[in-house]
Structure formats: C-alpha cells, structure tokens
Amino acid sequence: MIRHVILGAGVAGITAAEAIRASDQTADITIVSEDPHGFYSRPGLAYYLSGELPEKQLYVYSKEDWQRLNVRFVQARATRLLPQEHRLELGEAGALIYDRLLLATGSTAVRLNIPGAELQGVVKLDTFDDTRHIFTLARRARSAVVVGGGIIAVELVEGLRAQGLNVHYFLRGERYWPNVLDEKESRLVEKRLAEHGINLHYHTDAAEILEKRGKVAGVRTAKGENIRCEIVAAGIGVRPRMELAQAAGLATERGILVDEYLQTSQADIFAAGDAAQVFDPLTGISSIDTLWYPARQQGRAAAQNMTGGRQPFRRNVAVNVLRLAGVMIAIIGSVGTGEEPLDVARGSSETWRRLPNTIAVGSGGGVNQVRLTIGEQTLLGAVVMGEQTLARPLQELISNQVDITPVRDQLLQPSMPLGQVLMDFWYTTSGKPS
Template sequence: MAGSERPIVVVGASLGGAKAAQALREAGYEGGIVLIGEEHERPYERPPLSKGFLLGKEPREKIYVHPPQWYAEHDVTLRLGTPVVSIDPAAHTVTLADDGEVAYSKLLLTTGSVPRRLPVPGADQDGVLYLRRVEDGERIKAVLRPGARIAVIGAGWIGLEVAAAARSAGAHVTVLEAAELPLLRVLGREVAEVFADLHRDHGVDLRFGTQVAELTGTGGTVNGVRLGDGTLVDADAVVVGIGISPATALAEAAGLTVDNGIKTDQHLRTSDPDVYAAGDVANAFHPLFGTHLRVEHWANAVNQPQTAARAMLGEDAVYDRVPYFFSDQYDLGLEYLGYVAPGDYDQVVFRGDRAGREFIAFWLSGGRVLAGMNVNVWDVTDPIRELVRSQRVVDPARLADPDVPLDKL
C-alpha cells in the first residue's frame, strides 16, 4: 500500500488538472502535488479556441488557467512535455515516456479527449485541420481570412463555432453534415432548425445529408472535398469537427473499468479505490439522473476536479451538479442546463421570441423539465437549474408564458 508521504499525482495538465491542484490546496492539503502533461503549454482553457481566441478578440495570454508563477507559489510540481505511458495501480506508480517513474498516494486522471479523425483518402494532407489544442487554434486562425474558402466537416458545436468565426473573418464557408440538421442529435429538430437558419442568414452554405468520399489536393495540400454523390467542394482549408473520443488508453491498459470513458462512481472514484477521473474522460454516475454521464464541456472540467480533490482527501464529496454548457455564434449566445438523451423527451416548450432568437427552450418528459436552453436571454440559469433539479411536473402553458416567473412554476 502506498505511503502517505507519496504525492497526489494528476495526469493531464489541462483545465481539469490545474483546477484539481488548486482545489487540493484550497482544501488545506499540504502534501506533494505532481501535475503531469504531454503538452508543452501550461494548463489552459479550451473554449476560447473556438470563440474569442479564434475571432481575434481574446489574446493568447487570456486562455491560461493560472499565471506561470502560480504553480511554484503553491508548491505544485508541473511537468510539461512529459507523456505518461503506463500506470501500475498495484505499485501506485506512473511511468513516463523518458522511463522516469512517479509514485502516488492517489491518482487523478484528467486526460481529456482526442478529436475523431476523418477516415477518408486525402485526410492526411496539409490544410486539413482539427481543433483541440492551442496550436490547432493558431493554425485555423491563420487560414480565416477574407475570401478564403473554408470547408467545415461536421455541424456540431465546434463546427458551427468555427463556421461563425470564419464568416466573421470574411471567409466563404461550406458546412458539410451527414445528418438532416445541425446539432440534431443534441437538440432535436425543433431547436436544431434555429441554428440552421442562423448560419444561413449569415451566408454559410449548409449541406445536409452529405457523405464525404475523399479530400482532394495537389502536392500534398488539400484543395477540396469530394462528396459521395461526386460533387466537389473547393476549399483552401478543411476543418474537421466530427466529435471527440475520451482518452482512455492509459486507464484501459491499467485494468480500470472503461465504458464510453473511464467509469466512476458519484465520488469520481474509478474501479481502483486510489484512482479518480474527472472532465471529458470521466463517465461518472450522476445521482440526480440515476445513470452514468460523460459530459464533454467546460463546466465539468472546472467543477468535477473540486469533488475529486475532496474525495481524494477522504471527504464524502458527491458530484451532482446539473450539466451546463454555453456557446457563442455571431450575435447569438446561449446557455444550456440539464441532460436529455436522444429521443428521451416528448415535448419542447418555447418561451419568448423563437423567430427573433430571444427565447428559452425547455425539453420535457411527462411534464418534467429535463433541460432548458436560454438563447440571448440572460440571468435565468438559476431558475432553469432548479426546474431541472426539482424534477417536478410543470404546466407547459405556464412554462411558455413569459409573464409567469420561472421561479413560480
């Protein structure tokens, strides 16, 4: 059994990893903390990469979680550019790519996720871009210029935010999506149509029900996307946003239970009692919803490490926050609270001006609010969160009536 003098080790020098180190110190933990990351950048936040940073409105320095001196000031050993190649739960050690070894008392995995690669011929050419790391953001930002032809494959959150940034930069944008509408699996048809209209109104060429057959190019540089029906979409750059996969290889090789991420209990503890997981990679049991959830959004990376830190220190900490995410596209801003599995709702109720894109949408099942999304309507997250958490049956007519305060439902 590991001795108490061993440090707490965090694998993944990400937003989640940095927040875990911070939470441990704020909880009064005085032992060693080792934060290990394969990137050479100190921990940073990813949402700006597809929003303010990509738009040129937010300088690079703003993306970082802490200033450079914070880690030394809080006695956190930060090891960057240091991939972890294996975990030995029995010995309580992690092995690094340089053959070094670090012992741990408790281990937290915040390894995040990796972009899914496009499995077609020509996808390895120059000019085929993915957005996950800060250097990816810089590459994409460099091609977003007036008159550039940008093809975006995938109409999820990342794809749509990149499309909005590209149009704002004056580029010509074509979005290619296999489904009938953007965000269809996440939002359902009723709300997905709002985003299709938004991007059309801003001059994006949206093409749904498309299959990508290959990426064409000359001299190893991409110049177009050939679709399944033979159509060629010319492109100076192609941005691929077809989803992400949890980075579970380390956990799987170590014998931890992996199922759509690293499976954890409500305390973020894995199948090994001294190993925890948080952020994109964690498929955590959520006591409010009675199921395991893996949420690929900023709020989990910010908040889950606080629970994991307290749990590693022996507290009965439970992660039961209502899932939250946000997005900004053109002049549309939104916040979403709750969780709806595809097809699990039976009604969508709109409050406000849907056509004018100032509304709140609620997803209901059996009269209970599963999730709510406020679009260009602000200061309503608290009552929406309470509606979701309460699981009480509401009157849809009153829910739709803007004259009925949300906290009176």
C-alpha cells in the same frame, strides 16, 4: 508524505490540485501534461480563433497563481501505467511513483476517417497548437470546408469566416444539431450562418479529401460533387483519452469508469473530467460530461477523496450557455429531440439527450425562443435562444425540481406566452425580486 500525481493540466486536473493544496499546504503534488501550454481555457480557443481574444488571454493562471499552487509541473507524455507498482512511466522523462493518481486526461477530437484525412490542411479545434496551426494555414487559404454537427463545428465555421475565408459547411442531415435542437432552433442558427456568408450544404458527407502536392486541394462529397478548398476542418465529436487506463487494466467503457467518489476500479487511482464516465447512484447510469463546470466539480470531489475524505460527486443539471452564429443559447437539463445522437461532443452532456416521458412546448418567434421539456410535476429541461432573461429562472426551477403543478396547465396551452407565466411563477416560488 502522500505523493499526489495528476495526469492532465486541464480544468479537472488543476481544480484537483487547488483542492489538495487547500487542504494541505505541504502536500506533494505533481502535474504531468503533454500539452506544453499548460492550463488554458479550451472553450476560449473559439474566441481566439474568431479574433475576440489575444493568445495570452487564454492562460487562466498568473505567475502568482502558479506560485501559490506550488506544484511540480512535468511536461511529458505518459507512456505506461503500472497500478501494482504505483508507477507512471513518462517515456524519456523517466517515471513517477504515486500514492494517489488522478487521471484527468481529457478528451481528444475524433479524426476524419476518409481518404486524405492525413493531408496538410486538415485541422481540428482541440488545443492551443491546433488553433495556431489554423491561423498559419488560413493566411494562405481562400476556402474551407467544415464537417460536423455540434458546437465545435460552428465555432470552426465562425472562426474560419472571421479569417476571411469562404466557408462551406457540410451538414449530414437536413438540419443543424438535430439531437439537441428542434427544427425551429436549428433553422435559426442556419439562417444566421447564411447571413454571415456561410455556404450550407445539406445532406452532404465528405467522401474524400482531394490532394495537390501533399496538401488539401478540395473535398469530394458522397454525391460526387467536388468543392475546392485549402482547409478541411472537422468538429465531429471527441473521444475520452483512456488508452493508458485501458492498457493498465482499469475498467473502461466509453470513458474511464468511476464510482460516485470518482474512484476507478483501482482504489488509489481516480478519474475526473472529460475522460471519466461517472456513475450516478440516483439514476444508476454512468455518463460522460464534456463541460467545463462538471469537470471542475469532479476535480474537486476527486481531490477530497484522494486526501482521505469520502465526498460523493453529485451531478447537477447539465447547463451550457453559448453563442452560436451570434445567437445566445442556453441548454439546460433534458432537451433531446430523440434524433440520432452523436457519440460524444465537446461542450456537451449525455444527460441532455436522456428523456423520460415528457412533453415539449415552445413559444416565441424570430431570434427569441423558449422550449421547455415538461414532466409530470417538474420542468426537466429548457432551451432558451436569443434573449436570456428566462435562462436563469429556468435553471433554478429545473435544478431545484420545483413543483410546477400550479402552472403546468398554462404552460401546455398552445398560445400561452411562456415567458410571462414562467417569470410570474418564478417570482412566486423564489420570492424575487427582493
């Protein structure tokens, strides 16, 4: 019997286990996870922190789901991988011998690299335990400083505010998330944050975390200003967890390198999810996605290849729909603004920032805005803020690479209501509404 070992109990690992089980009711599957909480919704941690969800709701699987999956679950930290011996060492928990191994190790939050970063009161929003830790600290805190420019940073801002804290949000540059949002979109998020009582500090870097009896007492900015706080929260990006793969001699770059079959440089070791840097034969580029759905697709494809299939992973257009500062935002396909990119951020895709020769147009005002990235014959990307009716049609038009020649000129006209043109065009091409 083939021994399948899956390292990681996030969405990539669990989906792989589901797919292996679906193909073989008797398959031998072991899942190894360092996280004692097993499988839960990491994106949901933000809603747990904001008070919208109770803790137990984050667990995706019921007891019956686990029984149906019928896997051996080992809570342990993998300490060494020996590919030649097909052996995964788990420290004091012993070792596992595998025939097929999936590295679904995910990513981990990048830690602040400034003096004081090790103090009690410096937090991240990465795991269940991180979130519980924030709750504990917030009970005795009055103020917090949040550092970082992407989704997680704003989720931390909102979550800490929801705990009743006075929140200072440091933006390194002159606006929020400049490598994905354009200026109008950034300003909208900033305005909403300010309306919720957040203190925005532009062109501000944390230079040092100040201490009092081993705990956070404040932050000194690069400009020399001191801000009192008891919590410093960082959402400055994530790093694929690939130390084990590197030490084992597997090919790595920014993540664990895999081909379109999710196979690493070792034939019987696969990788999927945030940790994997996946080759796309259509573009010739290897990219990292830190999104839930691509992780799910990769886990499924990896499982098919681990069980004897030959199923390539085909990257869809990267989509994330989320709520930032109370505003719904859909980010679809290539939308980059050409500004300096972050390394890797959670809930992101490197493909968003990859732009061929394109024109960006936008329309709308106030909270409802649409921005399109228009290529020669197709739409390449879109950002839809506020009202989301257009998001789904745009997702279809972009994913299916629909030829937009009939409306391209209209879309490029400055005063054209993009929404109406797009909906009419979508009806024509899709035959909707029925």
